[in-house]
Amino acid sequence: QVxxxxxxxxPVKPSETLSLTCTVSGVSGSRxxxxxxxxxxxxxxxWIGYIFYTGSxxxxxxxxxxxxxxxxxxxxxxxxxLRSLTAADTAVYYCARGRYTGEIDSWGxxxxxxxxx
Amino acid sequence: xxxxxxxxxxxxxxxxxxxxxxxxxxQGISTSLAWYQQKPGEAPALLIYxxxxxxxxxxxxxxxxxSGTDFTLTIxxxxxxxxxxxxxxxxxxxxxxFGGGTKVEIK
Numbered sequence: 001q002v003x004x005x006x007x008x009x010x011p012v013k014p015s016e017t018l019s020l021t022c023t024v025s026g027v028s029g030s031r032x033x034x035x036x037x038x039x040x041x042x043x044x045x046x047w048i049g050y051i052f053y054t055g056s057x058x059x060x061x062x063x064x065x066x067x068x069x070x071x072x073x074x075x076x077x078x079x080x081x082l083r084s085l086t087a088a089d090t091a092v093y094y095c096a097r098g099r100y101t102g103e104i105d106s107w108g109x110x111x112x113x114x115x116x117x
Numbered sequence: 118x119x120x121x122x123x124x125x126x127x128x129x130x131x132x133x134x135x136x137x138x139x140x141x142x143x144q145g146i147s148t149s150l151a152w153y154q155q156k157p158g159e160a161p162a163l164l165i166y167x168x169x170x171x172x173x174x175x176x177x178x179x180x181x182x183x184s185g186t187d188f189t190l191t192i193x194x195x196x197x198x199x200x201x202x203x204x205x206x207x208x209x210x211x212x213x214x215f216g217g218g219t220k221v222e223i224k
Contacts, residue, residue, distance in 0.1 A: 035213075045161065045204055047213040060212040061118070094160055102208035103151040103166035110160050 002026045004095050004108035011114050018082040018113060022095030027076060033098030034071060034078040038091040039110070046091075050098060051078055085115045119143050119207045123216035129224045136192040138219045140205035145185045149209030152181055152190045155218075156201045164203075165190065197223055 008020040022034070036048040049059035051069045059067050068081040082089060092110040099105055120143040130136050140150070148168035153161035163172045165181035168188055178193040192199055200223055205216040 044217050045206075045215040047215070050213075058211045062212075096160075098208075101167070102149060103163060104153075104206070104208075105163050105166075105172070107160035107162070 002097060002106045004097065004106060006093060006095050006108045006111040008093070008111050008113060011116060012085055013117055014086055014115055016085050018080070018085055018089065018093075018115075020080045020093055020095075020111065020113075022078050022080075022108060024076040024078075024097070027097070030073075031100045033100075033102075034069075035096045035098050035104060036069060036080045037094045037096055037104075037107075039094070040088075040091045043091075048080065048082075048093075087115050089113070090115045118212055119146060119210055119214050121205055121207055121214050121216040123203075123205055123219050125219060126217065127220040127222070129222045130195050131224045132195055132197060134195045136195050136199075136221060138190045138203055138205075138221075140183075140188040140190070140216050142186045142188075142207055146207050146209035148184045149207065150181075150183070150188050151206045151208060152179075153204045153206065154199075154201045155204065161204060192221075195221070195223070 003025045005023050030053045033050040035050040051057045051071045066083045071078045092112050094110045095108045096104045097106040122141045150168045152165040154164050155161040169181045180191045182189050202218045202220045204218050207214045
C-alpha cells in the first residue's frame with residue numbers, strides 16, 4: 001500500500017522560500033502524477049501543481065510565478081519550492097498521488113506551514 | 118479556471134437518513150469528477166471517481182452520479198462515522214479545482 005510523508009521546516013518568515021519534500025513508499029508502477037495541494041486554516045482545498053513521472057509539470061496559474069516542483073525518480077521523492085512567502089501562504093500542505101486517469105487516490109498526512117515574522 | 122460550486126455548505130441529518138450533496142461545474146467536464154471525504158484532523162480520502170465509480174474499500178451506501186456540469190453524491194443511510202466535510206473536484210482540465218465543501222453533521 002502506498003504511503004506518502006511530507007517533511008518540512010515548520011515556521012517560516014515572510015519573503016522566504018518554503019521547501020517541502022514528499023517521500024513515497026510502497027508504490028508499484030510509475031505512471032502517476034505527483035501533486036501538492038494546500039488547505040488554509042478553516043478553508044477549502046487549493047491545488048498547487050503536479051509533476052508527471054516523465055518530469056513534465058503543471059502549476060496553478062495563481063501560484064505559477066512562485067512555484068517549482070521537482071522529482072527524484074531514483075528515490076521516489078518529490079519536492080515543492082514556494083518563493084516570496086506571505087502570511088496568505090499559511091496552510092496545511094499535502095502531497096498526493098494522482099492516477100494516470102487524473103483522480104487523486106492517496107494523500108500524505110499533511111504538514112502545517114506557518115508564515116510569520 | 119473551472120469553478121466548482123457545492124450545495125449545501127452544511128447539513129444536519131439523522132442516522133439512517135438519505136443525504137444528497139450537489140456539485141456544479143462552470144463548464145462541462147464529462148465525468149472527470151471525484152468526491153473526497155475529509156474527517157476532522159485528517160487528510161482527504163477518495164470516495165468516488167469518474168463521477169460514479171466507488172473507490173475500493175468505500176461502503177456501498179455512497180453513490181455518485183452525473184455528467185457534464187451537474188453531479189450528485191448520495192449517502193444512502195447516514196452513519197455516525199460519516200461525519201465529515203465532503204469535496205468535489207474537477208480533474209478534466211488544469212488547474213484542478215475543488216468545490217467549497219459540504220460539512221455533514223448528525224442531528
